[in-house]
Amino acid sequence: MATIAAIIASTHHPFYYRASTAVGADRPPFADEWVAKIHAFRETLTRARPDVLVMVGSDHFHQLWLDNMPQFLIGKAPLYDANWYNEEREFGLPRMMLRGDEELSGYLLRQGIDAGFDLAFSNELRIDHSITCPIITLRPAADLPIVPIYTNIFAPPMPQPKRFVELGRTIRELVESWPSDKRVAVIGTGHLSLELGGPRQFGPHGPDPEFDRRAVEWIASGDLESALAQVSLENLWEPGNATHGFMDFMLMMGVAGPNVKADYTDTLDLFHTMEAYFTWYPNGVDAP
Amino acid sequence: MSKYLVNKFLYSIDRDPDLVERYREDPRGTVTWWEAEQANVILNCPGLERSTWLAFSDTEREVLATHDYVGLFELGAHCFLSLTLFIALFERDYAEPLAFQREYAARLSHWTVPYPDIAT
Numbered sequence: 438m439a440t441i442a443a444i445i446a447s448t449h450h451p452f453y454y455r456a457s458t459a460v461g462a463d464r465p466p467f468a469d470e471w472v473a474k475i476h477a478f479r480e481t482l483t484r485a486r487p488d489v490l491v492m493v494g495s496d497h498f499h500q501l502w503l504d505n506m507p508q509f510l511i512g513k514a515p516l517y518d519a520n521w522y523n524e525e526r527e528f529g530l531p532r533m534m535l536r537g538d539e540e541l542s543g544y545l546l547r548q549g550i551d552a553g554f555d556l557a558f559s560n561e562l563r564i565d566h567s568i569t570c571p572i573i574t575l576r577p578a579a580d581l582p583i584v585p586i587y588t589n590i591f592a593p594p595m596p597q598p599k600r601f602v603e604l605g606r607t608i609r610e611l612v613e614s615w616p617s618d619k620r621v622a623v624i625g626t627g628h629l630s631l632e633l634g635g636p637r638q639f640g641p642h643g644p645d646p647e648f649d650r651r652a653v654e655w656i657a658s659g660d661l662e663s664a665l666a667q668v669s670l671e672n673l674w675e676p677g678n679a680t681h682g683f684m685d686f687m688l689m690m691g692v693a694g695p696n697v698k699a700d701y702t703d704t705l706d707l708f709h710t711m712e713a714y715f716t717w718y719p720n721g722v723d724a725p
Numbered sequence: 726m727s728k729y730l731v732n733k734f735l736y737s738i739d740r741d742p743d744l745v746e747r748y749r750e751d752p753r754g755t756v757t758w759w760e761a762e763q764a765n766v767i768l769n770c771p772g773l774e775r776s777t778w779l780a781f782s783d784t785e786r787e788v789l790a791t792h793d794y795v796g797l798f799e800l801g802a803h804c805f806l807s808l809t810l811f812i813a814l815f816e817r818d819y820a821e822p823l824a825f826q827r828e829y830a831a832r833l834s835h836w837t838v839p840y841p842d843i844a845t
Contacts, residue, residue: 499740503732594844634829
């Protein structure tokens with residue numbers, strides 16, 4: 438059976454690529470610290486020696502639209518073009534191409550549907566920065582095949598938070614039952630408190646540092662019980678109007694399991710939002 | 726009230742570089758053209774299979790025709806769509822990084838949660 442090489446949960450900040458590659462007067466003052474933290478975080482994936490990456494993210498109204506909106510969708514294609522014109526325009530993100538692992542996509546779809554998730558699928562998916570940002574930060578060579586999984590954290594009505602946790606738990610069980618000798622890393626990105634298009638956007642910190650503090654503690658300690666007790670679809674609007682992206686962190690907590698402490702935790706308090714990086718090694722890892 | 730159609734307009738303009746420029750230069754003309762020619766195109770269907778019923782309310786049409794992002798927020802347009810498109814339209818006019826985004830926030834500062842409902 439396949440081995441879970443690592444479980445990684447991260448924020449996805451589309452400004453990282455530009456900040457990290459800028460030079461001279463264009464380089465922001467926080468870039469060096471940010472790059473150092475990303476390099477340390479990247480090492481947590483490199484050490485795990487993955488063969489395949491299951492990538493959990495969310496389409497930001499690129500290919501998925503309100504006339505036909507899936508709640509949970511798995512890509513099943515040999516190749517994925519990546520990044521969109523408006524991401525080039527706003528963030529300077531490069532066009533990318535990633536290989537797909539169709540066998541694992543097919544396995545997760547079949548078994549996931551049979552396990553009670555009526556998953557949508559796509560055989561031609563152009564992925565966006567929710568998946569390419571962690572490729573850029575964690576595996577910039579973009580040399581491993583991926584299975585993209587999209588969740589709806591964007592367009593109400595959305596699934597309940599507990600459903601994200603259950604999907605994470607199911608992904609874990611399915612990867613571990615996949616008849617393969619491959620080492621699979623499951624990587625998911627979301628947000629802590631975040632405001633976009635509202636009065637609290639682009640402040641000196643994230644819109645709700647107290648929520649961020651609690652959220653980091655929940656994730657780092659695997660405290661699913663507190664997260665599920667204190668987070669609802671209704672109250673996630675309060676820390677910031679784009680904070681439903683936290684449900685993808687909850688999905689990754691479901692992958693990691695209840696009360697499983699992260700083996701690696703780091704944060705960076707940036708303008709606009711708090712960055713947060715977590716890695717679990719359910720099967721241990723070689724010494725660095 | 727056709728919140729979905731307002732979102733469809735923002736989405737359709739934002740993903741097309743030529744339409745972004747056209748909407749910046751001629752907002753009222755672009756809204757008029759788009760409502761007449763594009764509003765009823767189902768995005769994944771050939772033109773023959775258009776919808777027949779989508780139209781803006783007078784308020785929605787005026788908000789879009791005047792680049793009124795505060796009005797869009799108050800109508801419950803999707804905040805991410807509005808922000809992304811308006812950054813494309815106007816960030817270039819500001820010298821400091823994020824100055825447009827901060828002005829945008831300031832112009833909405835009379836709002837506290839709960840914000841207008843964005844559900845469609």
